[in-house]
Amino acid sequence: MTKQIRELSELQYGALKEIGNIGIGNAATSLSKLVNTRVRINIPNTKLELIENIPKFTETSDSPVMGTFMRISKNLEGYILVIFSENSAKSICQILTRENEIELSNSINISLMEEAGHILAGTYVTALSDFLHMEISISTPYTAYDMSEAILNYVLTEMSYNVDFALLFDTELLVEDKKIKGTFLTLLEPESLENLLIKIKEMMGF
Amino acid sequence: MLDSNKIVVGIADCAVAKKPLKLSTVGLGSCVGITVYDKKIHLGGLLHIMLPSIRQARLKANPAKFADSGIEYLLEEVKKEGAVKRRLEAKIAGGASMFANSSFNIGERNIRSVKQTFEDLDIPIVAEDTGKNYGRTIIFDTSTGTLHIKSAFKGNKEI
Numbered sequence: 020m021t022k023q024i025r026e027l028s029e030l031q032y033g034a035l036k037e038i039g040n041i042g043i044g045n046a047a048t049s050l051s052k053l054v055n056t057r058v059r060i061n062i063p064n065t066k067l068e069l070i071e072n073i074p075k076f077t078e079t080s081d082s083p084v085m086g087t088f089m090r091i092s093k094n095l096e097g098y099i100l101v102i103f104s105e106n107s108a109k110s111i112c113q114i115l116t117r118e119n120e121i122e123l124s125n126s127i128n129i130s131l132m133e134e135a136g137h138i139l140a141g142t143y144v145t146a147l148s149d150f151l152h153m154e155i156s157i158s159t160p161y162t163a164y165d166m167s168e169a170i171l172n173y174v175l176t177e178m179s180y181n182v183d184f185a186l187l188f189d190t191e192l193l194v195e196d197k198k199i200k201g202t203f204l205t206l207l208e209p210e211s212l213e214n215l216l217i218k219i220k221e222m223m224g225f
Numbered sequence: 226m227l228d229s230n231k232i233v234v235g236i237a238d239c240a241v242a243k244k245p246l247k248l249s250t251v252g253l254g255s256c257v258g259i260t261v262y263d264k265k266i267h268l269g270g271l272l273h274i275m276l277p278s279i280r281q282a283r284l285k286a287n288p289a290k291f292a293d294s295g296i297e298y299l300l301e302e303v304k305k306e307g308a309v310k311r312r313l314e315a316k317i318a319g320g321a322s323m324f325a326n327s328s329f330n331i332g333e334r335n336i337r338s339v340k341q342t343f344e345d346l347d348i349p350i351v352a353e354d355t356g357k358n359y360g361r362t363i364i365f366d367t368s369t370g371t372l373h374i375k376s377a378f379k380g381n382k383e384i
Contacts, residue, residue: 069238070275071234071235071236071238071275071287071290074236075235079252080251080252080286081252081360081362081375081377082377083378089326096346123264126376135310144348161324162324163323163324163358164377164378165323165359165360165374165377165378166252166360166377167252167320168251168252168362169252169253169254169323169359169360169361170252170254170323170358170360171252171254172236172252172253172255172256172360173254173255173321173323173324173360174273175236175275176254176276176331177255177331178254179275179276179290180331183283183284205235209368223366
């Protein structure tokens with residue numbers, strides 16, 4: 020087994036943030052098409068940490084959210100988790116269904132959010148895959164309408180079954196006039212992180 | 226709301242407290258929240274485990290991450306504060322499968338391991354709220370030994 024990376028340098032964090040930026044930028048474009056308005060992005064956090072410490076670096080709570088997770092595999096292994104607050108999910112459903120009253124626990128709205136999450140994550144992964152010349156595939160989406168902390172906890176637990184450390188990209192999508200705020204968490208397994216760093220090194224030529 | 230009487234326990238973490246303090250852990254998914262309580266001295270401990278067993282673990286640095294090693298660790302911690310094993314009663318909550326179509330049944334395996342460990346140690350589990358498909362936040366009151374369970378849509382209960 021190869022020695023696993025446990026710490027990253029400033030430069031490596033910087034490069035990883037840029038890559039996250041490319042992915043989320045493309046996801047923002049597809050959200051923008053979906054809701055037909057401008058979308059801003061924000062990248063608050065990139066962190067390599069022990070899995071059990073990751074909740075400390077994310078803005079989760081026990082308030083309910085719509086969360087969709089997908090596994091990514093092949094050249095990069097990990098998880099993508101797309102989270103929308105209740106109000107944001109309602110706004111998206113309103114735009115897509117053109118109905119005023121939205122009941123989020125309704126299975127149609129849950130599938131709608133699941134599809135929206137899948138489209139965003141799909142664009143994100145395609146952008147990364149094109150940019151890095153890596154093969155990355157994405158699983159079917161799994162959605163729950165529950166406490167954000169519990170959703171993250173579930174994904175982390177599933178992940179901790181295979182690995183001890185994870186790289187976290189915490190990004191936000193903001194649609195101000197529609198009051199939509201989405202959080203996009205990418206969790207990468209340490210071995211994938213290593214592959215990614217090698218790729219970055221090649222691309223930057225150092 | 227910030228409550229100075231409440232200690233928040235993170236994932237794969239544990240804490241011990243005495244009356245009138247409360248112990249809490251937020252958003253249990255497939256993880257299990259475990260409490261032990263010594264009624265006589267009003268002392269309780271709360272543990273938040275992620276995985277069933279330390280035996281398959283690669284990194285064994287944190288015993289509180291696993292059901293089997295975590296419970297033993299929790300017992301050591303409450304004993305240090307004066308708890309007596311034969312007076313201890315356990316309560317458990319969590320271990321949900323939140324994603325309907327996901328086949329990963331880690332919650333169930335966590336619950337099984339927790340129950341087995343307590344059985345081996347001969348400590349009774351006096352109440353539980355486990356399984357199903359939703360997340361839970363729990364608050365353990367060391368004054369009374371009551372475990373308060375909150376959920377997003379399935380109401381609140383006390384066990």
